[in-house]
Structures are given as C-alpha cells and as structure tokens.
Amino acid sequence: MTDTPAEQSAAPRGWYKRNEIAVTPWLFLAPAILFFAFYVIWPIYQSIMISFYDWDGLGEARFIGMDNYVELMDDGAFEVSLWNNLKWLLFYLLAIPGGLFIALFLNQTVTGIRIYKSLFFFPFVLSQVVVGLVFSWFYLPNEGLLNGVLGLVGLGPVNVLGDPTLATYGIIAAGLWPQTAYCMILYLTGLNAVDPEQIEAGRLDNAKGWKMLWYIIIPQLKPATFIAFVVTIIGALRSFDLISIMTNGGPFGQTRVLSFYMFEKALSEYGFRMGYGAAIAVVLFLIMLVFITYFLWSMWKEEKAR
Template identity: 80%
Template sequence: MTAVPDIRPRADTRSWYRRNEIAITPWLFLAPGLLFFAFYVIFPIFQSFQVSFYDWDGLGDLTEQGRFIGLDNYRELAGDRNFEISLWNNLKWLLLYLLAIPMGLGIALFLNQTVTGIRLYKSLFFFPFVISQVVVGLVFSWFYLPDVGLLNVMLGWFGLSINILGSPDTATYGIIAAGLWPQTAYCMILYLTGLNAVDPEQIEAARLDGAKGPKMLWYVILPQLKPATFIAFVVTIIGALRSFDLVSIMTNGGPFGSTRVLSFYMFEKALAEFGFRMGYGAAIAVVLFLIMLVFIAYFLWSMWRDERAAR
C-alpha cells in the first residue's frame, strides 16, 4: 500500500523578526533619523504652540512661572503695527526672492555647455553658495556705503548718490538683493544637476521636429526639470520667510524698524527686548510656521497631483 504524502502546510518556526525582516530593516536604518527629527523638529513645533498661549518670560517652568492667557497674544498681534510691517516685508521677500529661480535656471543653461574655461565660470558662480550669510551681509553693507561704497563710487561717475540701507524706502530691497546672490547660486546648482539627467533622445527628437529656442526649453527641457524646480521653490520660499541673518547683520531691523521681518521681530520680542516675552515671540513663530506650511503643502499637493496624472 502506497503511503500518501503529507501536503499540509508546515508551521513557520522562524522568529517574528525573521518573518518580517525585509519590511522591518529599512525602518531600523531610518529610526535614528526619525527620532532626531521628532525630538528636534516635531516636538519644538508643538511646544511653540503651547508657549504661544502663555504670558511667560522664559525663566522657570512654563506651567508654574507662566500665566495662561489663551489667544491674547494672537489678538495683540492683530493690532501690532510692527507685526504688520514685518509681515509685509516678508511678502516682499517672498515675491522678489523667487527671482532666484529663473535667474538660477538661466545661469545653469549658460553653464551647461562644453566650452573653454567653463569649469572656471562654474566655480565663480558657485562661490556665493559656500559663503556664510554673515559674510554676504558684511560684503553688501560695504558695497552700499554712502560715500566710499563701490555702488556709490560707480554712481558718482554719473553724478548720482544713494544711501540704500539708510532709507526706509530702499533698505529692504537692498537686503533682498544681497540675499538673491547666494540663493541664485543654489538654484543654479539644482538646475545643473537636473540638466545632467535630461534625456538626450528627447532633445534630439524635438530637434528633428523643428523645436528650438524657447519652444525646446518650454516643452522639452522644463518638464524634465520639475523635480529640481520643486526643490528650488520650496527652499527659496523657506529662505525668504526665515530671512534673519542678513537683516540682523545689515540693518538690525532699521532704519526705524522698516526692515523687520517676522523671524527678526520674533527674536526681538522673545530674546532682545527687556522683559523676554517668550509667549508673544512664540505666537509670531506659529504664524510664520503656518505661512510656510501653506506654501509647502500646496507644492507637495501639486507635485502629487502631477505624478498621479502621469500614471
């Protein structure tokens, strides 16, 4: 009599980790980074929300030394003239800072060529990106000096003179121009990297179809640069909204508080002024965070929508 083989599935005697090793291993590598991100980014964000509901000088325990005042800090912001000026200055930064993206693209297209000395040109355009914001602020402060600054020396050839950082009408734009110098270099680097990944077969096919110049750029090259453009937009917007270094170095918020931005005004209220209004500074930080969140969420949604439509 022939024995019937046992075809019942055998119980898996491996440990739970062995059975799920492929799914778990990536998370083990990500765990240290996620813990640092949660501790140094996510937790402080929620802590800022909490502090914004208190009248607290930053000394002692928040719940013991601070006084819970609810939304009073936000109500005060609504009528604060200095907050309004800071907000409008941030909007100016946001709109004008975005010029770094097309300028960076234009420089990247120029540098993406095989001509004599192109490595030297790339190094010169890359140089502003590796300079500290403090150094950039000092260099442009000297450049804008009313009497001996290079700008006024050149304007003097035509009988002109301007005190950019000394006038409330021009100081903010002078600081933005200083910030555009390294930001343009950063966008240039992103686009140079993106241009190296452009499909040459699509370029050649477009040329055979008669596409060249602006049409080649708009219909063939730019669609392949969407990832670089997305990163450039996000980084540029964040840089515009947290523009603290240059304001602090070049004008310290002056003249007459005309160059304040939200990040600098937050620092003034929380740490620089007598009294240390940590709760009020946290409320400003929350407003700044929500503005950033709106822009970043919009770009993430737009990118997700485009990728879904391409499937």
C-alpha cells in the same frame, strides 16, 4: 515517538516571530519617530502652548488665552514684518529664472568652463555673514561702490540700507546673489540629464530659441525647478542672518521679518516676552505649513503617478 522535528516547529512560536512582518518596519522606524517627536513635534506643541501665556522666561507664566494674538492684530511692527516676509517670498523667487539663465549660459564647452562655473558658484560657498558685510559696504551712502557707479552716470547718492522703503529690497538683492548660484548649480546638473534625442526631434520640427527652451528644455528640467523652488522658499523664510548683519532690523524696524521680530521680542537683549514671541512663531509656522503641505502633496502625487 511523537517527538518529531515537524511537531516541534508546530509548537507555539514567540510573539515576535508571529508578528514579525507587522512589527519589523516599526522597529526600524522607531528611532526616527522618537527623535522627530521629541525634537520637532514636542517643541511645536510647546511653542503653541507658550503663545497662550504671558511669560518673561524667568518668573511665573500667566495664562492669558488669545491675548497675544489679539495684540498681534494691532501691532504695526508685526504688520511690517509680515509684509516684508511676503516681499522676501516673492522677490527671492527671482533666483530661479536667474539661476536658469546663468546655467544655460554656462552649459557649453569652451576652454576653462569649469573655472567660470566655479566662479559663478563661489557666492554660495561664502557665509551669509560675509555676503551681508560685503553688500552693506557696497551700499554705503558715501564710500560705497554702488554710489560711485551711480555717480558716474549722474545719478544722485542713494542710501539703500538707511531708507525704510528701499532697505528690504537691498537685503533681498544681497540674498539673491548666493541663492542664484545655488539655483544655477541645480539647473546645471539638470541640464546634463536633458535628453539629446528630444532636442534633435525638436530641431527637426523647426523649434529654436525661446520655443525650444519653453517647450523642450524647461519641461525636462521640472525636477530641478521643483527643488530650486523648495530651497528658495525655505531660504526666504529663514532670511535672518542677512537682516541681522546688514540692518539689525532697522531703520526703525522697517526691515524686520517674522523670524527676526520673534527673536527680538523673545530672545534679544531687550526681549522678555516669551509668549508674544511664541505667538509670532506660530504665525510663521502657519505660513510655512502652507508651503510644506504643498510640497508634500506634490511629492505624494509624483509617487503615485509612478
């Protein structure tokens, strides 16, 4: 008569049953962790390892320690690429205020506003390759629209993409066109969520114009600003296609950024230096790491504050 149901359930349970609470989350996480490790962590590790070798991608790899990095320190082209990356990071951020002001301008109810909004959003839908082509025609030294307009106001012809000092700014301006549209959309959705009561309250306190914008509207747009900042920084660091289309890194390498230089050294027609390319990639990764850390840190702070 000892065979009661109560005793049966007291019998030793399986290992999984005993550890269910602890194990289950890890089981759910496992696929993501595996893929992340395999496609992100492992390649990062490999890139760092390759950067210590002299390897043409075909023959034997030769360990050379920090030599690739020592060479980078003394490489004029690398220095130019690094500065250009900084220019991109700095001037690409203009997309955020630009997007904000267009969003404020479009945040009104008139007939056909949806059409205007879509027209402003249009460049973001275009492929970067098309944007690059359109702008390189726009900048053409003789036939281009830009010089046509400059000619009307009596300014001499300027060869934006052929001038080593101007070319990078010319490409950034092209990149700003779709990026501003992107930021605009982020702010437009953000403006929908602005609390009308706070605006009302601000009005009662006689706030208007710039003060209203700075103290009432912008603080409420903080989430949108954060996302706009993240996508713009990422966009600036990935500025590869526009450069490839508009100048191919030229004139004489003056518009290269790190990602483009890495591609040229390791993977392009004349590139045979996997180790050197990997070293450039590691430097680029370190720069990105600064921003990634900042993003993660601010998101973590946000979570904690809740």
